[in-house]
Amino acid sequence: MSFEDVADAIPGGTWLDDLARASARAAHAKFERPSRSALLRVSMLDSPRMDAYAFSDISRALQDATAKVGHIVRNPQGEITYVQPADREKAPLLQRGQAGNALFFGFPETSDPDALINDGIETLSERAVKELCDFLPINGSDDGALDAVLLQRDTIRNAVSDVVSAVTKTSSLGLTLTPTAGEEVTRSMTTEQARVLHNSLRESREDVGYETVTGRLDGVRTRRRIFYLERDTGSTIQGAVVPDLLDQIKVNLDRPVTARLRVVRTTTIDGRRGRPVYELLDIHGETSLFD
Structure with a gap:
């Protein structure tokens, strides 16, 4: 009689019965079951x-x-x-x-x-x-x-x-x-x-979302309509600017601001994600104690 037969022959459902069956099957795996290297x-x-x-x-x-x-x-x-x-x-x-x-x-x-x-x-x-x-x-x-x-x-x-x-x-x-x-x-x-x-x-899909971030407006390229915003965390965001905001951006250059952004994230079907694309929709200067 093999250890596998012994395990199958153990009746009952107590924890001792379960332990006995597990021990018998472990012995079967160690001493009787043919194995090979995968x-x-x-x-x-x-x-x-x-x-x-x-x-x-x-x-x-x-x-x-x-x-x-x-x-x-x-x-x-x-x-x-x-x-x-x-x-x-x-x-x-x-x-x-x-x-x-x-x-x-x-x-x-x-x-x-x-x-x-x-x-x-x-x-x-x-x-x-x-x-x-x-x-x-x-x-x-x-x-x-x-x-x-x-x-x-x-x-x-x-x-x-x-x-x-x-x-x-x-x-x-x-x-x-x-x-x-x-x-x-x-x-x-x-x-x-x-x-x-x-x-x-x-093949890819686009997920569109909106974020409100705070930071310092670090710069702008007027001709290309690109802004640069340094987050409070230290990272920098760059993206497109709605044309109507160019004058407001110039006023708030190198100042703390709150910005409303449109964020487009592209993800391929196999899960690869492209870099987020930002568009500045609105911006407000933050009041400083030294203003």
């Missing part, structure tokens, strides 16, 4: 010879995408569109080697000496790669996968966009993930699929 193989499909720059683009894209997906696996409520060093540290994808037009990636070892189970444990990196593969096409005819990407949350769209950008610049890819346990996962992305997704993901 491996991701990435093949370039278009060209018999690829240069080092192409391999670097592919490697960096997959590592960034893995770190982004790993972030939301750890923190499902948090969205990111730029990789932070902490994300790479927590979900690293380790390049193990290269053979011909194939790259091989591994995952961190679970080697805590105090752990009850070391072998057969899925790491955060492996889970992230599995989830990334869920959103990649199965083959060159899988148009449904392309549509599905556009319906995902920002971080997933952005992670897939990393892969798309690399494929667009280099070669069609074939990915084979051999997980710690379970069946192999195979995915691919052709350069044509990448071009279609690239165009879709770079």
Whole structure:
């Protein structure tokens, strides 16, 4: 009788019964379950010879995408569109080697000496790669996968966009993930699929808002109708000026003011945000104790 059978045979629902079942399943995982080292193989499909720059683009894209997906696996409520060093540290994808037009990636070892189970444990990196593969096409005819990407949350769209950008610049890819346990996962992305997704993901939307800020009116270019406002926090805003305000701006130069701004923020579908664009709608001088 195996430890798994022992766990299944334990009756009852008390905390002691739950503890006994958990102990038996832990023993099964440590002593009986076959395990292997997870491996991701990435093949370039278009060209018999690829240069080092192409391999670097592919490697960096997959590592960034893995770190982004790993972030939301750890923190499902948090969205990111730029990789932070902490994300790479927590979900690293380790390049193990290269053979011909194939790259091989591994995952961190679970080697805590105090752990009850070391072998057969899925790491955060492996889970992230599995989830990334869920959103990649199965083959060159899988148009449904392309549509599905556009319906995902920002971080997933952005992670897939990393892969798309690399494929667009280099070669069609074939990915084979051999997980710690379970069946192999195979995915691919052709350069044509990448071009279609690239165009879709770079479509943008504009969000318009309004802000009231205080600071010092630092300068103005009358001909170009551009103002410069130094916030109380120290940062500087520059933007367009409504023509009717030019005279009022000249009166308030180098003085504390309260400004009403129109702010336009552009965001692409893959979550990349452009710089905000400001337009000055109204301005009032602040009364100083020395006036």
